[in-house]
Amino acid sequence: MKGTPSKGKRSGKKTHVICRRCGGHTYHAQHKECATCGFGATKKIRRYSWQNKRFFGAFKGINLKRLAPKSAKGRGNRDRT
Numbered sequence: 001m002k003g004t005p006s007k008g009k010r011s012g013k014k015t016h017v018i019c020r021r022c023g024g025h026t027y028h029a030q031h032k033e034c035a036t037c038g039f040g041a042t043k044k045i046r047r048y049s050w051q052n053k054r055f056f057g058a059f060k061g062i063n064l065k066r067l068a069p070k071s072a073k074g075r076g077n078r079d080r081t
């Protein structure tokens with residue numbers, strides 16, 4: 001089964017817990033590997049050029065507030081002042 005009945009098997013087990021390195025709720029408790037930063041799988045921080053400009057360094061040295069307000073709005077920056 002792969003529909004609603006099989007979802008009952010998931011009870012009691014956590015797949016992802018809070019990651020010690022990145023703080024995200026993405027550390028796989030059984031695989032011992034973080035889906036966001038790669039903690040447990042690699043010593044380096046898991047990152048890709050396609051994922052975020054902030055990680056890649058495209059906006060390094062650029063004051064984002066001087067750009068258009070839309071581009072200054074990043075992840076986790078939800079409150080608009």
Ligand SMILES: [Zn+2]
Nearest residue numbers: 019022034037
């Ligand atoms: Zn992590």
